[in-house]
Amino acid sequence: MTPKDIRAAFIEDLTSVAPDIDPDLLDDDEHLQDDLGLDSMDFLNLVSALHKRFGLPIPEADYPELATTAQAVRYLGKAPAG
Amino acid sequence: MPSLGADMEEGTLVEWLVKPGDSVARGDIVAVVETQKGAIEIEIFEAGEVAELIAEPGQTLPVGAPLARMRKPGEVQDDAPAPRAVPESPRTTAPAEPEESARSAHPTHPPRRASRALPGAKAPGGADATGVLASPAAKARAAEAGLDLTQVTGSGPGGAVLLADVENYLKTAPATKETLETPAAKPAAKPAARGKPGLDMAEMRRAIATAMSRSKREIPHYYLSHRIDLQAAQDWLGATNAERSPDKRLLMGALLIRATVRALAKVPELNGRFEGAHYTPAEDIHCGMAVAMRGGGLIAPAIMDAQGKALDEIMAAMRDLVARTRTGRLRNSEITQGTITISSLGETGVDALYGVIYPPQVALVGFGAPRAEALAHDGAVAARVCVTATLAADHRVSDGRRGAILLAEIDQLLQEPETL
Numbered sequence: 276m277t278p279k280d281i282r283a284a285f286i287e288d289l290t291s292v293a294p295d296i297d298p299d300l301l302d303d304d305e306h307l308q309d310d311l312g313l314d315s316m317d318f319l320n321l322v323s324a325l326h327k328r329f330g331l332p333i334p335e336a337d338y339p340e341l342a343t344t345a346q347a348v349r350y351l352g353k354a355p356a357g
Numbered sequence: 358m359p360s361l362g363a364d365m366e367e368g369t370l371v372e373w374l375v376k377p378g379d380s381v382a383r384g385d386i387v388a389v390v391e392t393q394k395g396a397i398e399i400e401i402f403e404a405g406e407v408a409e410l411i412a413e414p415g416q417t418l419p420v421g422a423p424l425a426r427m428r429k430p431g432e433v434q435d436d437a438p439a440p441r442a443v444p445e446s447p448r449t450t451a452p453a454e455p456e457e458s459a460r461s462a463h464p465t466h467p468p469r470r471a472s473r474a475l476p477g478a479k480a481p482g483g484a485d486a487t488g489v490l491a492s493p494a495a496k497a498r499a500a501e502a503g504l505d506l507t508q509v510t511g512s513g514p515g516g517a518v519l520l521a522d523v524e525n526y527l528k529t530a531p532a533t534k535e536t537l538e539t540p541a542a543k544p545a546a547k548p549a550a551r552g553k554p555g556l557d558m559a560e561m562r563r564a565i566a567t568a569m570s571r572s573k574r575e576i577p578h579y580y581l582s583h584r585i586d587l588q589a590a591q592d593w594l595g596a597t598n599a600e601r602s603p604d605k606r607l608l609m610g611a612l613l614i615r616a617t618v619r620a621l622a623k624v625p626e627l628n629g630r631f632e633g634a635h636y637t638p639a640e641d642i643h644c645g646m647a648v649a650m651r652g653g654g655l656i657a658p659a660i661m662d663a664q665g666k667a668l669d670e671i672m673a674a675m676r677d678l679v680a681r682t683r684t685g686r687l688r689n690s691e692i693t694q695g696t697i698t699i700s701s702l703g704e705t706g707v708d709a710l711y712g713v714i715y716p717p718q719v720a721l722v723g724f725g726a727p728r729a730e731a732l733a734h735d736g737a738v739a740a741r742v743c744v745t746a747t748l749a750a751d752h753r754v755s756d757g758r759r760g761a762i763l764l765a766e767i768d769q770l771l772q773e774p775e776t777l
Contacts, residue, residue: 323604
């Protein structure tokens with residue numbers, strides 16, 4: 276998957292757990308929790324969706340690497356394509 | 358039309374999920390009603406057969422007006438006309454909606470922002486300025502997507518456009534949004550997060566204002582606060598989640614709710630409802646859980662029968678409730694039958710919250726954000742994860758001494774997380 280594909284997949288999962296987020300207005304450096312207002316349940320649901328899609332374990336220790344869209348795309352890109 | 362809150366005067370029927378002749382059991386969802394808390398699924402409280410649907414989708418009805426006529430099981434054909442408090446005809450929309458037509462005439466006006474301020478619940482179904490018959494939910498969704506309702510084929514009575522029609526249209530015609538939206542409608546500096554689709558923020562704010570004003574007017578609150586060492590719970594949670602895939606992981610919030618529900622067994626008078634001049638303790642614990650909406654406002658749907666749910670079941674119920682609060686529909690029992698509320702600020706909040714009791718309940722338990730603090734532990738100062746638990750309770754029903762037992766018991770239970 277190219278970074279572009281990964282970003283598209285990430286945005287799809289993000290907007291399915293938080294349908295009130297408008298992908299057109301999204302800045303990739305916005306913090307998912309501090310700026311976009313995801314709460315811990317929304318974030319866990321997002322991680323669950325990404326886990327399912329990418330087949331990655333995504334342990335809690337890695338959560339800080341998913342803080343923004345840009346960081347998450349880098350993190351998901353490091354894994355073998357799933 | 359059931360009352361879905363003390364301040365609710367009317368509601369708009371969005372759609373029927375049953376038809377005449379259908380058999381229904383207690384708890385079945387029969388209709389969807391648009392309220393200040395968004396679209397709510399209406400459950401039926403008696404078993405029987407649907408004899409007649411009286412209200413039509415799009416119709417706005419006062420609380421107490423009949424929506425449908427039921428036959429009890431075994432009851433013979435009853436042809437006597439039911440007493441009808443229904444207005445003869447659906448209320449028609451007042452003069453036309455200038456906002457609506459003005460919006461399409463000025464493409465520089467951000468349509469999605471504008472839709473927020475449109476009081477959807479106050480715009481009963483009926484033809485609008487464009488001559489389209491549509492339900493309020495459909496109108497709100499269409500306005501939000503910048504969609505012209507004349508393009509959508511309605512499947513409701515008289516060809517009325519329903520929410521489902523708009524959703525279907527948007528699914529099959531994804532390009533609509535782009536064609537109607539001019540670049541000027543995208544202020545780049547605006548945060549991407551907005552309110553829940555179809556939810557009217559002004560109406561929700563009004564609903565919160567009414568409930569909270571009533572609470573502060575009628576309920577003599579007292580407040581207690583207690584700092585809890587959460588290190589044991591945090592360690593157990595970390596170790597437990599390390600073994601689990603994300604979809605099975607627990608949140609600290611689930612431990613806090615489970616501990617509170619269990620602790621209520623020691624102080625059962627904090628769980629109940631004060632209605633009229635009487636307090637009635639509740640046998641079951643329908644535990645309201647405050648969910649903050651990103652556009653502002655909050656909803657506290659209840660985890661029904663929480664006393665019988667183990668930790669993993671509490672977590673599953675929380676996931677389901679949050680998902681439905683954000684993206685789907687809540688049921689009327691979940692928003693009207695709560696017996697206590699828990700509000701938890703989560704990881705990014707402040708130290709403590711002092712709640713305003715949600716009437717007719719008599720207590721609200723608040724948890725601040727858990728964080729590491731310097732704490733005396735085993736005779737030395739150590740960095741421990743702590744949380745401040747608070748109780749706001751109704752002094753007509755309990756005293757501080759009893760309230761203190763609840764917070765102390767929650768503390769106790771959280772010291773042995775593996776037994777929760």
